[in-house]
Amino acid sequence: MLSGINVDFSIKGDYTKLNPPIFYEIMNLHNTILIPKNLLSNFNINIGDQIIIIDQTTQKKYTQTVVINCGDINLGYQNYYYFYIANGLKIKNGHSYSIILNDITIPLSLTINMQSSAKLIIGLLILSDNYKYEFNIKENIILNIDTKQYKLSIIDILNKFNYYAANKNTTIVNILDNKNFNSIQAINSDGIYSNKFIRPLYRQNFPLGSISIDIDGVSDNIEYQIYLNNSGYLVNSKKITIQNLQSGQYSIKIIDRNGPVLITKLNNNSWNKDCFEINIPQIQPNIIDKYNIPQLPQFYEKTQPKPGFGNLMINLDSTIPIQITGPNNFTYNSNTGYVVLNDMICGDYIIKQQNLTKTARVHTNDTTYVHNV
Numbered sequence: 001m002l003s004g005i006n007v008d009f010s011i012k013g014d015y016t017k018l019n020p021p022i023f024y025e026i027m028n029l030h031n032t033i034l035i036p037k038n039l040l041s042n043f044n045i046n047i048g049d050q051i052i053i054i055d056q057t058t059q060k061k062y063t064q065t066v067v068i069n070c071g072d073i074n075l076g077y078q079n080y081y082y083f084y085i086a087n088g089l090k091i092k093n094g095h096s097y098s099i100i101l102n103d104i105t106i107p108l109s110l111t112i113n114m115q116s117s118a119k120l121i122i123g124l125l126i127l128s129d130n131y132k133y134e135f136n137i138k139e140n141i142i143l144n145i146d147t148k149q150y151k152l153s154i155i156d157i158l159n160k161f162n163y164y165a166a167n168k169n170t171t172i173v174n175i176l177d178n179k180n181f182n183s184i185q186a187i188n189s190d191g192i193y194s195n196k197f198i199r200p201l202y203r204q205n206f207p208l209g210s211i212s213i214d215i216d217g218v219s220d221n222i223e224y225q226i227y228l229n230n231s232g233y234l235v236n237s238k239k240i241t242i243q244n245l246q247s248g249q250y251s252i253k254i255i256d257r258n259g260p261v262l263i264t265k266l267n268n269n270s271w272n273k274d275c276f277e278i279n280i281p282q283i284q285p286n287i288i289d290k291y292n293i294p295q296l297p298q299f300y301e302k303t304q305p306k307p308g309f310g311n312l313m314i315n316l317d318s319t320i321p322i323q324i325t326g327p328n329n330f331t332y333n334s335n336t337g338y339v340v341l342n343d344m345i346c347g348d349y350i351i352k353q354q355n356l357t358k359t360a361r362v363h364t365n366d367t368t369y370v371h372n373v
Contacts (some may be wrong), residue, residue, distance in 0.1 A: 009211055014245070016208055020206075027164065029234075032121050032176060052064075093323060125172070127198075132159050155177050225255045270302075314351055321337070323353075326349035346362050
């Protein structure tokens with residue numbers, strides 16, 4: 001039992017309001033087949049194979065190609081063999097579907113349930129353009145269906161050309177994993193025709209808040225829990241950092257097997273309570289106005305240049321004009337040294353600001369940065 005501990009903590013604010021992420025609509029394409037493992041002995045399905053899906057209502061057949069990945073998976077305590085298909089199907093309301101494998105017709109369920117049946121679901125989230133730069137495989141995403149929100153882990157993310165939209169890049173967000181089971185159920189519920197959107201949990205360099213806790217008076221080999229409001233974190237060391245915290249008030253308790261532990265000192269001040277409160281501040285765009293510091297320039301949203309072009313981002317003194325010259329007699333004058341030029345011809349550009357001259361080479365499908373450092 002922990003008889004009394006000293007706690008030091010530090011917090012970081014929630015920066016997401018400075019450059020908030022935006023939602024992208026998910027294409028309503030069913031693109032994943034689940035075959036119960038007990039049926040699999042009759043079939044051999046690999047990447048590159050073609051399969052037939054039949055609309056039983058109209059008797060129309062759709063040829064699909066097995067793409068990206070296939071293998072074994074457990075979802076909701078059921079074992080399946082999964083594979084992804086392209087170009088995917090837009091399901092029609094009230095219609096039923098089956099898959100034809102080796103001349104055997106197998107009915108397909110369109111929802112995720114506990115029954116061991118073959119299924120046609122949305123297991124990949126398909127976005128209608130190249131948005132890969134917005135997401136990080138190490139970070140979670142937010143799913144929005146009819147104003148209800150779910151947190152999802154990204155299993156993988158990639159771009160594919162001509163897979164799910166003709167002659168176009170699409171972003172493919174893979175979420176097929178049992179830890180996303182409840183969200184996958186929601187995506188493939190009876191309301192499969194509702195609009196669905198996703199966004200990053202936060203944009204890179206504009207993270208949610210966090211708290212770092214350092215505890216004196218515990219052994220590294222004793223397990224205990226830190227409760228942040230109603231969320232518990234199992235800990236067996238003296239230090240823990242809890243990330244991805246939205247702005248707001250949090251109550252913190254440290255609990256061992258006998259219950260809440262008395263905190264005798266908090267940040268080197270006498271405390272003698274079993275909990276303490278913290279506030280994760282919301283960092284606002286105008287927070288520096290309180291200190292009479294000049295306002296930072298507006299943050300530019302990062303965009304991907306068109307094929308064959310590049311972007312040029314200049315971060316010089318924002319209060320002094322600049323002149324930019326480049327290929328094909330290009331000339332651009334700006335009254336600020338903080339500017340982004342999208343879809344530029346590739347080549348060398350010269351940036352002049354008073355006595356300062358910088359040269360930048362813009363590369364195809366990349367963003368070139370020019371700054372004071």
